[in-house]
Amino acid sequence: MAYAFAGHTIHHGCEIIGDNQPILIQRLIVPLAPAETFNHSHAHNHSAKADAWPPFFTETDTIKHMSETNNLQLWPAPTANGPLDATVTIPGSKSLSNRYLILAALGSQPVTLVGLLRSRDTELMMGALASLGVRCDIDPDNETTVTVTPPAGGRFQGNGNVYCGLAGTVMRFVPGLALFADGPVHFDGDEQAYARPMKPVLDGLEQLGATVDYHGEIGRLPFTITPPTVLPADRVQVSIDSSGSSQFISGLLLIGSRLPGGLTLQHTGEKTPSLPHIRMTVADVNGAGGHALADEDSRVWKVKPGALQLPERVVVEPDLSNAAPFLGAALIAGGTVRVPHWPVETTQPGGLLPGYLERMGAKVAFPEQDGIRYCEVTSDGSIHGLDDFDLTAAGEIAPSLAAILVFADKPTSMIGIGHLRGHETNRLEALVTEIRRIGGAARELPDGIAFTPVPRASLHGAVMESYADHRMATFAAMIGLAVPGIQIVNVATTRKTLPDFVGMWNGMLGK
Structure with missing residues (x-):
């Protein structure tokens, strides 16, 4: 059976894109009515019938350079060729x-x-x-x-x-x-x-x-x-x-x-x-x-x-937690990354991110241009560990901070995040597993994760799992900035909150 997908057609779990190369889409398909029941108006008018609900995908959902390995799509995470200089617009919270x-x-x-x-x-x-x-x-x-x-x-x-x-x-x-x-x-x-x-x-x-x-x-x-x-x-x-x-x-x-x-x-x-x-x-x-x-x-x-x-x-304010991988990239790769429309005050936990990045050694500024307020993060690539670090207030950005702490100069015990075991996946176990997979050192704590630094030269490429968890996929992409040879399983899971993560990430890197 085929399903309508905002301009694409899904056949038995595969998205058929322009060149007819199927890319497996796993656990991302909302059950829909058969394609023949849809008409164009459904793309803009969602009425009371749940079976007339097509998920939204943009044309940029065509993720290039993916292959199928063991029925799982792989995306080669790009490395940063030098310091960053990018402005990244983040979608709504x-x-x-x-x-x-x-x-x-x-x-x-x-x-x-x-x-x-x-x-x-x-x-x-x-x-x-x-x-x-x-x-x-x-x-x-x-x-x-x-x-x-x-x-x-x-x-x-x-x-x-x-x-x-x-x-x-x-x-x-x-x-x-x-x-x-x-x-x-x-x-x-x-x-x-x-x-x-x-x-x-x-x-x-x-x-x-x-x-x-x-x-x-x-x-x-x-x-x-x-x-x-x-x-x-x-x-x-x-x-x-x-x-x-x-x-x-x-x-x-x-x-x-x-x-x-x-x-x-x-x-x-x-x-x-x-x-x-x-x-x-x-x-x-x-x-x-x-x-x-x-x-x-x-x-x-x-x-x-x-x-x-x-x-x-x-x-709707931009999603400040989704800004974390991009702003955090400035610390891993060096350089400057800016996010526009940063609110002066916010109830989003991601609003705490700039302060955390400063503690890790970044310079943070909030310049205004043409009435738009930016969050601007600049780093020379040196990253400070945080010793005992309570992240109770903003656990959802833990994977992004974890990616940065892999490259830190001293140990960090990130605590207050035990509840992440009940998120899309057990994020504590997943983070420790993936850090060890690339040669890093981390272990689970009762309420968090302990990170032990290793030389960057000790880290190596690997196929990193995303666990159908958008934040694990962006975590792996951040690792890939500094570790060549990272391939990410099912990066399309980022569509959960960032419909065009791959395009945004490549754009930040000038690719």
């Missing part, structure tokens, strides 16, 4: 894009999102919303401008299927919307998603009256949520252990305003991972007219009941 999509769906009036990230994760989110009766209309002149129209009366469409892929924000944010559906909603995802923890957010929904039926392992995909006949009238105190992911807390906070009595949410775990992401959620809820309050010391969040409505037009 995935975290903000998907939060805005959820909040727009929870409102009562259309919202136009400008600069929305167009990647697999956001396509999955829009597909999930479409299956619940939400319209996502794409501007034909600018595919990063999307108008979201919530369902009439705020009642989501039930008796449908939500496909989560491997997107944590989809599998953990969208289930809350099922509370307000007119029937059961079934959730499924990529096979690899079955290993990702889900139970805390589902426990929270059960405490709010939902029924969760598991079709596999308890606390994992796939499952079906049946909304309660009547939502609780009084404020409900929900207690969950969100130690595994901040997304469990965020997923419940996003819907708290729509509960008749509001929500009090207690995190029962000892540590709260990625607090900046939770703060982002609180700020976004309040920006949509909600009233969310945090007592972080007590690990309690309260949301008052009330209507949510984002402004008519919302501009």
Whole structure:
């Protein structure tokens, strides 16, 4: 069977590109209706039917110089021939894009999102919303401008299927919307998603009256949520252990305003991972007219009941975590890399990146030109280790920082990132495995990774796994800047958040 793919056709898992050379696409294909059911309008008008949802790919998705080895595509990571001098424009924030999509769906009036990230994760989110009766209309002149129209009366469409892929924000944010559906909603995802923890957010929904039926392992995909006949009238105190992911807390906070009595949410775990992401959620809820309050010391969040409505037009910041591989490249290769549209203030954890790079020895500046603020990172290629380094606040940039620390001048123990074991893959194990694969030295800690420097000359090329994890793929690309002979398995997994990573990377290197 063939599937429509925004101008391409997929045959049995292979993308047939211009020269008819098939490149295997693994675990990246969203189940779609047969190609003959599509028409051109679906590329710009995503209605309530989930089976009429084509993922978005640009023409630059044709990734050149790949071959098939053992049924896995390999990409030869380019080395830097000298110091860099590049300006790299980063697409919109995935975290903000998907939060805005959820909040727009929870409102009562259309919202136009400008600069929305167009990647697999956001396509999955829009597909999930479409299956619940939400319209996502794409501007034909600018595919990063999307108008979201919530369902009439705020009642989501039930008796449908939500496909989560491997997107944590989809599998953990969208289930809350099922509370307000007119029937059961079934959730499924990529096979690899079955290993990702889900139970805390589902426990929270059960405490709010939902029924969760598991079709596999308890606390994992796939499952079906049946909304309660009547939502609780009084404020409900929900207690969950969100130690595994901040997304469990965020997923419940996003819907708290729509509960008749509001929500009090207690995190029962000892540590709260990625607090900046939770703060982002609180700020976004309040920006949509909600009233969310945090007592972080007590690990309690309260949301008052009330209507949510984002402004008519919302501009999405660039994804600062996705800037990490590019800005970090300046340290590995030397030279200067600039990222435009860097915000003065942000709730994104990636906003902490410039300070971390400074601690590693880079010079960081924020020049302005023609009203655009840049983050500019300059390095002579020397990299300082960080001794004991707590990255609790920004764990998602750990793979990028890990790539830099492979080349550091002294050891680093990166801690506070134990929750990364539950991401797209076990990132701690994966990072240690790949560092050792190229001749580096690293070991897992209970809550992080210990890096021990080795001479650059001791590092060697290898086929590096991506584990269907976008950040592991960009980690390997960073290593390849200084280590010749790196080949990356399935670099196309970067489409999760960067639809044209290969083109952007080659552009940074002037290739």
